[in-house]
Amino acid sequence: MSNQVLMPALSPTMTEGTLAKWLKSEGDTVQSGDVLAEIETDKATMELEAVDEGVLGKIIVAEGTEGVAVNTPIAIISEEGEDVSAVEVSAPAPAPKAEAAAEPEPVATQPVAPSAAPITEDAYTGQTVTLTVREALRDAMAEEMRSDENIFLMGEEVAEYQGAYKISQGLLEEFGGRRVIDTPITEHGFTGLGVGAAFGGLRPIVEFMTFNFAMQAMDHLINSAAKTLYMSGGQMGCPIVFRGANGAAAGVAAQHSQCYASWYAHVPGLKVVSPYSGEDAKGLLKSAIRDPNPVIFLENEILYGQSFEVPDDSDFTVPIGKAKIEREGTDVTIISYSIMVGLALEAAEALASEGISAEVINLRSIRPLDIDTIVTSIKKTNRVVSVEEGWPVAGIGSEIAAITMEHAFDYLDAPVRRVCGEDVPMPYAKNLEAAVLPNLDKVVTAAKAVCYR
Amino acid sequence: MTKETKKRKSTKKSAAKSAANPEDILKYYKDMLLIRRFEEKAGQLYGMGLIQGFCHLYIGQEAVVVGMQAAANNEVDTVITSYRDHGHMLASDMDPKGVMAELTGRSGGYSKGKGGSMHMFSREKNFFGGHGIVGAQVPIGTGLGFAHKYKEDGGVCMAYFGDGASNQGQVFESFNMAALWKLPVVYVIENNRYGMGTSVSRASAVKELYSRGAAFGIPGDSVDGMDVLAVKEAGEKALEHARSGKGPYILGMQTYRYRGHSMSDPAKYRSREEVSKVRSERDPIDRARQYVLDAKATDEDGLKQIDGDVKAIVSDAADFSQQSPEPELSELYTDILIEA
Numbered sequence: 001m002s003n004q005v006l007m008p009a010l011s012p013t014m015t016e017g018t019l020a021k022w023l024k025s026e027g028d029t030v031q032s033g034d035v036l037a038e039i040e041t042d043k044a045t046m047e048l049e050a051v052d053e054g055v056l057g058k059i060i061v062a063e064g065t066e067g068v069a070v071n072t073p074i075a076i077i078s079e080e081g082e083d084v085s086a087v088e089v090s091a092p093a094p095a096p097k098a099e100a101a102a103e104p105e106p107v108a109t110q111p112v113a114p115s116a117a118p119i120t121e122d123a124y125t126g127q128t129v130t131l132t133v134r135e136a137l138r139d140a141m142a143e144e145m146r147s148d149e150n151i152f153l154m155g156e157e158v159a160e161y162q163g164a165y166k167i168s169q170g171l172l173e174e175f176g177g178r179r180v181i182d183t184p185i186t187e188h189g190f191t192g193l194g195v196g197a198a199f200g201g202l203r204p205i206v207e208f209m210t211f212n213f214a215m216q217a218m219d220h221l222i223n224s225a226a227k228t229l230y231m232s233g234g235q236m237g238c239p240i241v242f243r244g245a246n247g248a249a250a251g252v253a254a255q256h257s258q259c260y261a262s263w264y265a266h267v268p269g270l271k272v273v274s275p276y277s278g279e280d281a282k283g284l285l286k287s288a289i290r291d292p293n294p295v296i297f298l299e300n301e302i303l304y305g306q307s308f309e310v311p312d313d314s315d316f317t318v319p320i321g322k323a324k325i326e327r328e329g330t331d332v333t334i335i336s337y338s339i340m341v342g343l344a345l346e347a348a349e350a351l352a353s354e355g356i357s358a359e360v361i362n363l364r365s366i367r368p369l370d371i372d373t374i375v376t377s378i379k380k381t382n383r384v385v386s387v388e389e390g391w392p393v394a395g396i397g398s399e400i401a402a403i404t405m406e407h408a409f410d411y412l413d414a415p416v417r418r419v420c421g422e423d424v425p426m427p428y429a430k431n432l433e434a435a436v437l438p439n440l441d442k443v444v445t446a447a448k449a450v451c452y453r
Numbered sequence: 454m455t456k457e458t459k460k461r462k463s464t465k466k467s468a469a470k471s472a473a474n475p476e477d478i479l480k481y482y483k484d485m486l487l488i489r490r491f492e493e494k495a496g497q498l499y500g501m502g503l504i505q506g507f508c509h510l511y512i513g514q515e516a517v518v519v520g521m522q523a524a525a526n527n528e529v530d531t532v533i534t535s536y537r538d539h540g541h542m543l544a545s546d547m548d549p550k551g552v553m554a555e556l557t558g559r560s561g562g563y564s565k566g567k568g569g570s571m572h573m574f575s576r577e578k579n580f581f582g583g584h585g586i587v588g589a590q591v592p593i594g595t596g597l598g599f600a601h602k603y604k605e606d607g608g609v610c611m612a613y614f615g616d617g618a619s620n621q622g623q624v625f626e627s628f629n630m631a632a633l634w635k636l637p638v639v640y641v642i643e644n645n646r647y648g649m650g651t652s653v654s655r656a657s658a659v660k661e662l663y664s665r666g667a668a669f670g671i672p673g674d675s676v677d678g679m680d681v682l683a684v685k686e687a688g689e690k691a692l693e694h695a696r697s698g699k700g701p702y703i704l705g706m707q708t709y710r711y712r713g714h715s716m717s718d719p720a721k722y723r724s725r726e727e728v729s730k731v732r733s734e735r736d737p738i739d740r741a742r743q744y745v746l747d748a749k750a751t752d753e754d755g756l757k758q759i760d761g762d763v764k765a766i767v768s769d770a771a772d773f774s775q776q777s778p779e780p781e782l783s784e785l786y787t788d789i790l791i792e793a
């Protein structure tokens with residue numbers, strides 16, 4: 001009886017990795033618990049332990065192989081004396097479905113040419129480089145820290161561990177422990193401390209491992225960071241960035257999967273931004289760090305590993321308060337932010353195959369909202385769909401609907417449709433989790449509905 | 454109680470023999486008197502409906518902030534406190550007119566009328582508020598200490614809070630980080646014996662609040678907060694400790710507030726006798742007055758002159774606070790964000 005050893009997932013969002021090294025050779029006897037191999041992702045290196053006893057009969061995936069999908073058979077462990085040369089290797093199992101919850105399946109229709117050419121950044125025409133969102137965020141911090149001694153990064157695991165999500169990789173090495181600071185697990189305390197440091201003339205970047213934990217610090221975010229400038233008649237500026245993963249992760253249930261965009265968007269005195277692409281991540285984070293106000297910077301864990309073309313220029317920034325038209329269209333405006341922009345673009349592609357030309361707006365900034373770009377688009381398309389992971393009640397979609405009525409009511413040919421996360425705490429089970437989040441079908445259905453199709 | 458805390462507590466008895474010169478003693482007296490008269494006037498204006506909302510008076514606690522400011526290096530040290538903040542502002546040399554005009558919600562106030570009694574600031578005077586949420590100033594003050602250390606400017610933050618705030622979780626989070634990173638912060642616990650209407654013995658498992666840092670290795674002293682010279686002496690020791698890179702220090706000031714928690718407090722939780730006993734036996738201004746006379750810093754006539762001067766300052770502040778115009782409606786939408 002032989003057992004297949006499968007490529008393991010090291011984190012809820014891992015889909016593939018590198019088989020860095022085999023620590024056992026074919027023919028070696030292995031005990032349960034023996035380390036068989038080292039697996040690497042862009043975030044971490046982990047050891048793969050044997051769960052069965054026997055002989056490492058066959059290594060299927062050689063060491064050094066990159067892009068090995070989770071659940072791919074990588075070796076066979078057989079009983080003593082068994083011949084495994086004839087064992088048939090089964091097809092790789094599908095990647096974990098959890099990911100599909102946030103990243104819908106590709107469109108099943110025939111690919112067609114986009115109905116309109118994608119808009120390129122009007123300001124930037126220089127060289128680009130392919131970076132993950134993770135690298136783009138790190139580069140933004142590093143570049144800004146090089147130019148201003150008063151900028152420092154603090155948070156849980158940001159220094160020695162290189163970031164819980166490896167966003168701060170290399171920063172401790174370059175900037176040292178004075179400027180890259182591991183905090184105790186003490187959100188309320190270090191958030192208040194960060195605000196005080198900003199009042200004291202520094203420019204802190206405070207990383208929340210995820211924004212779920214920032215709720216412990218809500219008082220300082222709202223009462224101390226956002227309101228003090230006003231309460232001091234303009235004396236007490238608070239130049240600080242609060243950044244970290246926001247929104248639905250995968251398979252971590254209700255307390256670790258929530259979008260906080262509408263919570264912070266409610267508060268005068270804050271700026272709230274939420275990048276989608278690598279370009280957004282780098283350009284917006286640089287703007288946030290340079291901004292003299294408190295900026296809530298909502299990242300997305302599932303986007304961290306995705307690669308984009310990013311302007312290769314340390315002067316490149318993305319202005320806060322300006323949305324980006326990711327794709328031009330004429331029939332319906334789909335408005336979104338963060339990871340849902342990717343879904344909106346997929347939906348636009350699918351709609352194009354049915355003859356519907358969708359314009360996709362990437363909000364980039366949640367507060368201030370770029371009302372001009374939204375309204376201009378609606379005046380052209382006369383139809384609006386909002387897409388967000390957050391709950392529907394008092395959500396960003398609700399705000400878009402209100403803005404639409406206030407500024408473009410006479411241009412509307414259909415009521416605004418909101419595609420939101422379902423109005424429930426995030427469930428754990430894969431199928432329920434997938435049912436909560438917006439997906440391609442929900443967006444396409446909503447877009448067709450406002451087009452009366 | 455450990456030997457160590459016993460030993461620390463003994464500093465309380467050494468009360469106030471630090472030889473301040475007559476001129477300084479006179480200044481402390483005058484500063485304390487200004488706070489008292491200012492607060493009495495604020496209470497009066499509140500009664501007239503000129504000050505609205507919450508108004509927390511500092512009467513009875515004057516020696517704490519005046520003694521600490523006497524010990525501090527006012528060029529670099531920073532001050533942060535709670536909503537019972539008028540005394541701290543006056544002791545930080547902020548203009549009484551600007552403070553009173555903020556209480557009356559006028560454009561001439563330190564926050565242009567947008568902050569009120571609990572939210573005033575002066576970067577120029579290193580006064581960082583004035584914070585309305587109980588305990589929130591403690592991590593912020595710890596952050597000011599962090600900035601002092603980061604910038605190596607030699608400053609120390611004095612973070613004031615009450616016995617009530619000392620039970621907030623964020624205070625302990627701050628203690629931990631300040632001790633861990635050896636931040637230059639002096640935590641001044643103004644134990645006025647009541648967190649609103651709840652006495653310390655009903656709110657704190659351990660009444661010796663100066664020992665609250667023991668779990669973090671932060672030294673602490675109990676101080677007679679009704680004696681300005683005792684406060685000054687304790688403050689000098691604590692500030693020196695923090696300034697020299699040894700990390701935070703806690704001072705547990707034994708003080709008392711004569712008035713209610715805020716203006717609307719009927720103070721049913723304590724007896725009239727308790728208040729009058731403190732007033733007659735421990736009043737910090739009476740004590741300072743005696744120091745003045747003992748040091749022959751001035752005579753009765755000189756004291757009368759000071760009383761008159763202080764009354765005039767307060768009277769001018771009250772006049773200004775009523776003459777200063779209300780903020781323009783156009784101020785509604787200013788100071789929300791700084792132009793990037």
